Amino acid sequence: MEEKAALAGFAALSHEIRLRIIRLLVFAGAKGMASGAIAAALGDASPSLVSFHLKELESAGLVENWRDGKSIIYSAKFPALSDLVAFLMHDCCEGHCAWCDQAIALFAKCSGRPTNANCDI
Known part of the structure; x- marks a missing residue:
């Protein structure tokens, strides 16, 4: 791994909510979690707040997503x-x-x- 990619990953994880999201997704495994379930697990965080942090994690290459019906499912990129x-x-x-x-x-x-x-x- 290049140092620049490591810095982006560690920077993304350096926020409390993003670290909590990654830990939730690691626990969920490959099946992932819907964004609404992530918000509920965080104590009913607003969808816009969760979306913002998921985009930051995705931008750093630490999570991926796919659509399942009306839900967007996120999983950690192990x-x-x-x-x-x-x-x-x-x-x-x-x-x-x-x-x-x-x-x-x-x-x-x-x-x-x-x-x-x-x-x-």
Whole structure:
């Protein structure tokens, strides 16, 4: 991951609401959440506020969306999130940490689908 992309990702996550949204979407996994459900989970945040923060996360490449009937469903982009973690851990222990290398490899395999054998630890 390029430093510029990492900065955009970390900047997007540096806001309390956006961090809460990402955590909700990570928990939801690949099935994602409708924007209305995200607003309700945030304590009935206004749709315009949620939309603004989702667009910021989408612009940073951390979430994606699709239409399901009248709803827009959002989900975390697990490869992008794992790239952020890998960016932080890449040079740990002067590049000689087997544990970090294993963690990075596991994060890179996860798709957010709990039935995916690659996510079983």
